[in-house]
Amino acid sequence: KQEVTQIPAALSVPEGENLVLNCSFTDSAIYNLQWFRQDPGKGLTSLLLIQSSQREQTSGRLNASLDKSSGRSTLYIAASQPGDSATYLCAVRPNFGNEKLTFGTGTRLTIIP
Amino acid sequence: NAGVMQNPRHLVRRRGQEARLRCSPMKGHSHVYWYRQLPEEGLKFMVYLQKENIIDESGMPKERFSAEFPKEGPSILRIQQVVRGDSAAYFCASSTTGTGEFQPQHFGDGTRLSIL
Numbered sequence: 001k002q003e004v005t006q007i008p009a010a011l012s013v014p015e016g017e018n019l020v021l022n023c024s025f026t027d028s029a030i031y032n033l034q035w036f037r038q039d040p041g042k043g044l045t046s047l048l049l050i051q052s053s054q055r056e057q058t059s060g061r062l063n064a065s066l067d068k069s070s071g072r073s074t075l076y077i078a079a080s081q082p083g084d085s086a087t088y089l090c091a092v093r094p095n096f097g098n099e100k101l102t103f104g105t106g107t108r109l110t111i112i113p
Numbered sequence: 114n115a116g117v118m119q120n121p122r123h124l125v126r127r128r129g130q131e132a133r134l135r136c137s138p139m140k141g142h143s144h145v146y147w148y149r150q151l152p153e154e155g156l157k158f159m160v161y162l163q164k165e166n167i168i169d170e171s172g173m174p175k176e177r178f179s180a181e182f183p184k185e186g187p188s189i190l191r192i193q194q195v196v197r198g199d200s201a202a203y204f205c206a207s208s209t210t211g212t213g214e215f216q217p218q219h220f221g222d223g224t225r226l227s228i229l
Contacts, residue, residue, distance in 0.1 A: 004155075034217060036220075041222075041225075042223075043204060043220040043221050043222040043223050044156075044204065044206075044220040045220075046219070046220075089155070089156070099144070099146060099161045099168070099208075099218075100158040100161065100169065100172070101146075101148075101156075101158060101218065102158070103156040103157070104155055105153075105154060105155040
Protein backbone atom coordinates (compact mmCIF):
# COMPACT_ATOMS: atom_id res chain seq x y z
CA LYS A 1 0.00 0.00 0.00
CA GLN A 2 1.42 3.35 -1.07
CA GLU A 3 2.20 5.80 1.72
CA VAL A 4 3.21 9.40 1.12
CA THR A 5 4.99 11.40 3.80
CA GLN A 6 5.77 15.08 3.95
CA ILE A 7 8.24 16.46 6.45
CA PRO A 8 8.18 18.90 8.13
CA ALA A 9 4.50 19.32 8.87
CA ALA A 10 5.03 23.07 9.27
CA LEU A 11 7.76 25.48 8.24
CA SER A 12 8.30 29.21 8.83
CA VAL A 13 10.93 31.18 6.95
CA PRO A 14 11.68 34.88 6.48
CA GLU A 15 10.66 36.51 3.23
CA GLY A 16 13.21 36.30 0.46
CA GLU A 17 14.76 33.00 1.50
CA ASN A 18 14.93 29.96 -0.75
CA LEU A 19 13.35 26.83 0.69
CA VAL A 20 12.83 23.14 -0.01
CA LEU A 21 9.79 21.02 0.79
CA ASN A 22 10.16 17.25 0.92
CA CYS A 23 7.91 14.41 -0.15
CA SER A 24 8.68 10.70 0.11
CA PHE A 25 6.69 7.69 -1.06
CA THR A 26 7.07 4.02 -0.24
CA ASP A 27 6.23 2.41 -3.60
CA SER A 28 8.44 3.63 -6.43
CA ALA A 29 6.10 2.23 -9.11
CA ILE A 30 4.38 5.52 -9.78
CA TYR A 31 3.03 7.04 -12.98
CA ASN A 32 3.45 10.66 -11.98
CA LEU A 33 3.76 12.96 -9.01
CA GLN A 34 1.94 16.23 -8.55
CA TRP A 35 2.51 19.18 -6.23
CA PHE A 36 -0.50 21.19 -5.09
CA ARG A 37 -1.07 24.30 -3.08
CA GLN A 38 -4.04 24.60 -0.70
CA ASP A 39 -5.07 27.92 0.80
CA PRO A 40 -7.24 27.94 3.96
CA GLY A 41 -10.86 27.13 3.15
CA LYS A 42 -10.03 26.63 -0.51
CA GLY A 43 -9.51 23.79 -2.91
CA LEU A 44 -6.28 22.56 -4.41
CA THR A 45 -4.32 24.39 -7.08
CA SER A 46 -2.02 22.26 -9.18
CA LEU A 47 1.52 23.66 -9.24
CA LEU A 48 3.65 21.11 -11.04
CA LEU A 49 3.22 17.61 -12.44
CA ILE A 50 6.23 15.35 -13.05
CA GLN A 51 5.86 12.22 -15.13
CA SER A 52 7.77 9.15 -13.91
CA SER A 53 10.20 9.47 -16.83
CA GLN A 54 11.10 13.05 -15.92
CA ARG A 55 13.59 14.31 -13.36
CA GLU A 56 12.27 17.81 -12.80
CA GLN A 57 9.76 20.46 -13.79
CA THR A 58 9.97 24.23 -13.44
CA SER A 59 7.37 26.96 -13.31
CA GLY A 60 8.48 30.47 -12.42
CA ARG A 61 10.06 30.42 -8.96
CA LEU A 62 9.08 26.79 -8.42
CA ASN A 63 11.16 23.76 -9.27
CA ALA A 64 10.11 20.20 -8.52
CA SER A 65 12.44 17.23 -8.75
CA LEU A 66 11.71 13.53 -8.75
CA ASP A 67 13.96 10.63 -7.81
CA LYS A 68 11.70 7.67 -8.38
CA SER A 69 14.18 5.00 -7.38
CA SER A 70 14.66 6.48 -3.93
CA GLY A 71 11.00 7.46 -3.56
CA ARG A 72 11.62 11.17 -3.11
CA SER A 73 10.50 14.47 -4.55
CA THR A 74 11.39 18.00 -3.57
CA LEU A 75 9.69 21.32 -4.24
CA TYR A 76 12.12 24.23 -4.35
CA ILE A 77 10.72 27.73 -3.92
CA ALA A 78 13.07 30.56 -4.76
CA ALA A 79 12.94 34.06 -3.26
CA SER A 80 9.93 33.30 -1.07
CA GLN A 81 7.13 35.85 -0.73
CA PRO A 82 4.33 36.23 1.86
CA GLY A 83 1.87 35.18 -0.84
CA ASP A 84 3.56 31.76 -0.90
CA SER A 85 2.11 31.05 2.56
CA ALA A 86 -0.16 28.01 2.16
CA THR A 87 -0.22 24.26 2.68
CA TYR A 88 1.71 22.34 0.05
CA LEU A 89 0.62 18.82 -0.81
CA CYS A 90 2.25 16.19 -2.93
CA ALA A 91 0.30 13.35 -4.51
CA VAL A 92 1.29 10.28 -6.50
CA ARG A 93 -0.65 8.48 -9.18
CA PRO A 94 0.10 4.76 -9.06
CA ASN A 95 0.20 3.60 -12.67
CA PHE A 96 -1.22 4.12 -16.11
CA GLY A 97 -4.95 3.56 -15.99
CA ASN A 98 -5.28 3.94 -12.23
CA GLU A 99 -6.70 7.31 -11.36
CA LYS A 100 -6.41 7.27 -7.58
CA LEU A 101 -4.15 9.96 -6.20
CA THR A 102 -2.48 9.21 -2.87
CA PHE A 103 -1.78 12.39 -0.96
CA GLY A 104 0.69 13.32 1.72
CA THR A 105 -0.55 15.20 4.77
CA GLY A 106 1.10 18.40 3.60
CA THR A 107 3.57 21.02 4.80
CA ARG A 108 2.07 24.23 6.16
CA LEU A 109 4.38 27.02 4.98
CA THR A 110 4.45 30.48 6.55
CA ILE A 111 6.55 33.23 5.00
CA ILE A 112 7.39 35.92 7.55
CA PRO A 113 7.41 39.46 6.08
CA ASN B 114 -13.85 28.81 -18.56
CA ALA B 115 -15.38 27.90 -15.23
CA GLY B 116 -13.50 25.49 -13.04
CA VAL B 117 -14.88 22.60 -11.03
CA MET B 118 -17.96 23.85 -9.19
CA GLN B 119 -19.03 22.36 -5.90
CA ASN B 120 -22.09 23.26 -3.89
CA PRO B 121 -22.94 23.97 -1.28
CA ARG B 122 -19.67 25.37 0.08
CA HIS B 123 -20.80 24.71 3.62
CA LEU B 124 -23.40 22.22 4.77
CA VAL B 125 -24.66 21.65 8.29
CA ARG B 126 -26.65 18.56 9.16
CA ARG B 127 -27.89 16.95 12.34
CA ARG B 128 -27.04 13.36 13.13
CA GLY B 129 -29.29 10.99 11.22
CA GLN B 130 -30.07 13.38 8.36
CA GLU B 131 -28.97 13.00 4.75
CA ALA B 132 -26.26 15.08 3.07
CA ARG B 133 -26.12 15.61 -0.69
CA LEU B 134 -22.99 17.16 -2.17
CA ARG B 135 -22.91 18.29 -5.78
CA CYS B 136 -20.06 18.63 -8.24
CA SER B 137 -20.11 20.03 -11.75
CA PRO B 138 -16.89 19.16 -13.60
CA MET B 139 -14.99 21.52 -15.83
CA LYS B 140 -16.41 21.92 -19.31
CA GLY B 141 -15.33 19.03 -21.49
CA HIS B 142 -14.35 16.82 -18.53
CA SER B 143 -16.09 13.45 -18.31
CA HIS B 144 -14.21 11.98 -15.33
CA VAL B 145 -15.02 12.89 -11.74
CA TYR B 146 -13.25 11.97 -8.52
CA TRP B 147 -14.31 12.50 -4.91
CA TYR B 148 -11.84 12.89 -2.04
CA ARG B 149 -12.39 13.43 1.67
CA GLN B 150 -10.16 15.47 3.96
CA LEU B 151 -10.67 14.79 7.63
CA PRO B 152 -9.41 17.38 10.13
CA GLU B 153 -5.60 17.33 10.36
CA GLU B 154 -5.40 14.53 7.79
CA GLY B 155 -4.52 14.35 4.12
CA LEU B 156 -6.98 13.90 1.29
CA LYS B 157 -8.20 10.33 0.86
CA PHE B 158 -9.58 8.98 -2.39
CA MET B 159 -13.21 7.89 -2.23
CA VAL B 160 -14.58 7.17 -5.70
CA TYR B 161 -13.91 7.65 -9.43
CA LEU B 162 -16.80 7.98 -11.85
CA GLN B 163 -17.40 8.46 -15.53
CA LYS B 164 -20.77 9.37 -16.98
CA GLU B 165 -23.29 6.79 -15.70
CA ASN B 166 -20.51 4.49 -14.45
CA ILE B 167 -18.65 3.94 -11.21
CA ILE B 168 -15.10 2.99 -12.18
CA ASP B 169 -13.45 2.64 -8.77
CA GLU B 170 -15.20 2.95 -5.40
CA SER B 171 -12.50 1.30 -3.33
CA GLY B 172 -12.25 4.31 -1.00
CA MET B 173 -15.95 4.57 -0.24
CA PRO B 174 -17.20 3.44 3.17
CA LYS B 175 -19.29 0.30 2.72
CA GLU B 176 -22.43 1.74 4.26
CA ARG B 177 -24.35 5.03 4.03
CA PHE B 178 -22.20 6.50 1.21
CA SER B 179 -23.10 6.47 -2.47
CA ALA B 180 -22.10 8.41 -5.55
CA GLU B 181 -23.48 8.93 -9.01
CA PHE B 182 -22.63 10.84 -12.17
CA PRO B 183 -25.72 10.82 -14.38
CA LYS B 184 -25.80 11.43 -18.11
CA GLU B 185 -27.17 14.90 -17.46
CA GLY B 186 -26.38 17.06 -14.45
CA PRO B 187 -23.76 17.13 -11.74
CA SER B 188 -22.15 14.31 -9.86
CA ILE B 189 -23.75 13.69 -6.46
CA LEU B 190 -22.11 12.31 -3.33
CA ARG B 191 -24.82 11.18 -0.95
CA ILE B 192 -24.34 10.40 2.73
CA GLN B 193 -27.27 8.85 4.53
CA GLN B 194 -27.86 8.94 8.30
CA VAL B 195 -24.86 11.17 8.91
CA VAL B 196 -22.74 10.77 12.04
CA ARG B 197 -20.25 13.14 13.71
CA GLY B 198 -17.34 11.33 12.10
CA ASP B 199 -18.59 12.36 8.66
CA SER B 200 -17.59 15.97 9.40
CA ALA B 201 -14.92 16.77 6.85
CA ALA B 202 -14.13 18.68 3.68
CA TYR B 203 -15.24 16.81 0.58
CA PHE B 204 -13.41 17.68 -2.61
CA CYS B 205 -14.37 16.90 -6.17
CA ALA B 206 -11.90 16.81 -9.05
CA SER B 207 -12.35 16.30 -12.77
CA SER B 208 -10.20 15.45 -15.76
CA THR B 209 -10.57 15.06 -19.50
CA THR B 210 -9.59 11.46 -20.12
CA GLY B 211 -8.74 8.95 -17.45
CA THR B 212 -5.74 7.26 -18.93
CA GLY B 213 -3.93 9.79 -21.06
CA GLU B 214 -0.66 11.38 -20.17
CA PHE B 215 -0.48 14.87 -18.73
CA GLN B 216 -4.09 14.84 -17.58
CA PRO B 217 -3.99 16.44 -14.16
CA GLN B 218 -7.05 16.42 -11.99
CA HIS B 219 -8.54 19.87 -11.40
CA PHE B 220 -10.07 20.42 -7.97
CA GLY B 221 -13.08 22.34 -6.75
CA ASP B 222 -13.10 24.44 -3.58
CA GLY B 223 -14.78 21.69 -1.61
CA THR B 224 -17.86 21.31 0.57
CA ARG B 225 -17.31 21.64 4.30
CA LEU B 226 -19.73 19.28 6.01
CA SER B 227 -20.43 19.80 9.69
CA ILE B 228 -22.53 17.37 11.70
CA LEU B 229 -24.20 18.68 14.84
